[in-house]
Amino acid sequence: MSPNLTALAYLAASVLFILALRGLSSPAAARRGNLMGIGGMAIAIATTVVNPDIVSYGWIAAALAIGGVIGTVVARRIEMTAMPQLIAGFHSLVGMAAVLVASAALNHPSTYGIVDAAGLIRFPSRIEMSLGVIVGAITFSGSIVAFAKLQGLMSGDPVMLPGRHVINIVLALAIVVLMVMFVGNPDPNLFWVFTALAFVIGVLLIIPIGGADMPVVISMLNSYSGWAAAGIGFTLENSALIVTGALVGSSGAILSYVMVKAMNRSFLSVILGGFGGDAGPAAKGKNDRPVKSGSAEDAAFVLKNAASVIIVPGYGMAVAQAQHALAETADKLKEMGIRVRYAIHPVAGRMPGHMNVLLAEADVPYEDVVELEEINADFADTDAVIVIGANDVTNPAAKKDPKSPIFGMPILEVERAKTVLFIKRSLAPGYAGIDNDLFYAENTMMLFADAKKMMQDIAKEL
Amino acid sequence: MEVDPLIWELSIFVLAVFVGYYVIWSVTPALHTPLMAITNAVSSVIIVGALIAAGPEEFSAAKVLGFVAMTLAAVNIFGGFVVTQRMLAMFRSRKR
Numbered sequence: 001m002s003p004n005l006t007a008l009a010y011l012a013a014s015v016l017f018i019l020a021l022r023g024l025s026s027p028a029a030a031r032r033g034n035l036m037g038i039g040g041m042a043i044a045i046a047t048t049v050v051n052p053d054i055v056s057y058g059w060i061a062a063a064l065a066i067g068g069v070i071g072t073v074v075a076r077r078i079e080m081t082a083m084p085q086l087i088a089g090f091h092s093l094v095g096m097a098a099v100l101v102a103s104a105a106l107n108h109p110s111t112y113g114i115v116d117a118a119g120l121i122r123f124p125s126r127i128e129m130s131l132g133v134i135v136g137a138i139t140f141s142g143s144i145v146a147f148a149k150l151q152g153l154m155s156g157d158p159v160m161l162p163g164r165h166v167i168n169i170v171l172a173l174a175i176v177v178l179m180v181m182f183v184g185n186p187d188p189n190l191f192w193v194f195t196a197l198a199f200v201i202g203v204l205l206i207i208p209i210g211g212a213d214m215p216v217v218i219s220m221l222n223s224y225s226g227w228a229a230a231g232i233g234f235t236l237e238n239s240a241l242i243v244t245g246a247l248v249g250s251s252g253a254i255l256s257y258v259m260v261k262a263m264n265r266s267f268l269s270v271i272l273g274g275f276g277g278d279a280g281p282a283a284k285g286k287n288d289r290p291v292k293s294g295s296a297e298d299a300a301f302v303l304k305n306a307a308s309v310i311i312v313p314g315y316g317m318a319v320a321q322a323q324h325a326l327a328e329t330a331d332k333l334k335e336m337g338i339r340v341r342y343a344i345h346p347v348a349g350r351m352p353g354h355m356n357v358l359l360a361e362a363d364v365p366y367e368d369v370v371e372l373e374e375i376n377a378d379f380a381d382t383d384a385v386i387v388i389g390a391n392d393v394t395n396p397a398a399k400k401d402p403k404s405p406i407f408g409m410p411i412l413e414v415e416r417a418k419t420v421l422f423i424k425r426s427l428a429p430g431y432a433g434i435d436n437d438l439f440y441a442e443n444t445m446m447l448f449a450d451a452k453k454m455m456q457d458i459a460k461e462l
Numbered sequence: 463m464e465v466d467p468l469i470w471e472l473s474i475f476v477l478a479v480f481v482g483y484y485v486i487w488s489v490t491p492a493l494h495t496p497l498m499a500i501t502n503a504v505s506s507v508i509i510v511g512a513l514i515a516a517g518p519e520e521f522s523a524a525k526v527l528g529f530v531a532m533t534l535a536a537v538n539i540f541g542g543f544v545v546t547q548r549m550l551a552m553f554r555s556r557k558r
């Protein structure tokens with residue numbers, strides 16, 4: 001293939017990748033989009049392999065076969081609740097691949113055609129590969145920590161090292177200084193040292209961030225993996241890689257922004273860490289306030305007499321594996337002619353859009369699943385709301401109490417419904433560690449039980 | 463004086479960031495998880511860099527690094543597209 005033809009093929013791959021992402025504007029178009037993504041990838045790989053310099057077909061086939069089998073098996077077996085871990089794991093692989101490719105380019109620059117007249121690595125390539133390797137290393141080690149926290153291999157509580165800001169700043173400065181030195185004089189030892197430091201800072205950046213902020217962390221790492229790929233794309237002078245890196249980088253950045261806004265946090269406060277561990281601290285006093293509690297039978301009675309019901313699911317629902325029992329109850333209500341919808345807060349799961357996937361898995365039609373902005377006005381005309389496995393995202397303190405740590409966070413305004421059925425094991429607070437006034441409201445009925453058991457009991461009573 | 467290829471690459475990059483910005487805002491929030499899975503798969507197009515390292519006849523450390531990078535990227539490519547397909551297949555409409 002002539003260089004022009006090769007460049008055109010990479011352009012075609014880039015266009016297919018853009019269309020693949022564009023397809024996600026609706027579930028129907030998304031399936032076609034995924035096929036376009038696969039097509040783009042096939043074109044990119046085939047275009048590279050037909051290059052006459054690339055002859056080790058055995059090696060390539062072996063790597064594709066090993067990676068392909070592992071990837072396919074994992075992707076087919078993974079539980080939908082474990083999707084955040086899987087994505088974190090995938091991010092780490094992109095980061096590591098970027099580090100390895102940059103290392104290969106350092107080791108054998110002539111293969112990549114990035115040698116200058118003096119036999120050294122070209123000046124711009126030194127900058128590009130350094131940036132690619134640093135971001136790649138941070139993506140790798142940061143994603144490994146995120147994976148370990150999500151998988152429960154390490155506690156989701158923030159790990160607050162003493163003087164960590166000073167350590168991070170010193171490390172960051174050291175990386176920058178070493179990188180500048182490497183750009184001036186491409187000594188591989190400098191490259192290895194700042195790469196090692198980047199691995200360390202990746203760990204240090206993610207350990208202080210608590211479990212509650214994981215949706216932001218995953219999105220940020222998604223963005224980093226894109227920027228790392230783009231950095232390598234510059235080294236390779238490959239337009240498909242530059243375009244894809246830019247797309248993925250901005251995608252992750254937008255998702256991070258959506259998550260940060262949905263929690264009313266700032267990027268800075270998330271990055272500084274320390275917020276929200278595995279479980280909030282024990283409720284602070286004042287738990288002698290009266291609550292109205294009910295049984296599955298009471299709940300079924302309320303639901304049967306409702307004309308419209310909105311279900312507010314949270315991550316606790318997925319932990320309790322209650323989504324199937326919940327969908328069964330919803331189906332029974334629908335058969336009775338009751339309008340049932342699901343209200344989704346952007347941070348309802350452990351990653352952006354996680355709750356939608358969990359509900360889709362339980363065969364809930366996607367038209368019944370409504371985002372926060374669209375459904376908030378409807379709570380006032382709703383007879384019954386079921387809150388299941390969610391807490392902070394319904395807390396009216398976010399609107400009323402300027403002293404509350406979650407003040408200003410957009411919430412689902414469930415308190416405006418006629419009756420709120422709140423399924424919860426106890427009155428313990430959520431991630432934010434604060435009491436929820438909703439528990440004590442006149443129109444709230446607390447259903448103290450395991451979410452799955454309670455949904456099964458309600459379904460039986462209907 | 464000719465324009466350095468780096469400037470063309472930078473132009474492509476900046477424009478692609480803008481394309482990404484507008485394309486991603488048009489993605490429905492319901493599909494943000496599949497979005498992340500598919501971005502993972504496509505960013506593994508970094509495999510082209512690994513192919514270049516592992517491709518030459520001559521044996522070198524770079525070839526081994528390229529082989530490992532190819533394998534990792536392949537896990538991501540296959541895993542990312544398969545899991546995206548799996549998730550999207552679950553999103554069903556009410557009218558079946």
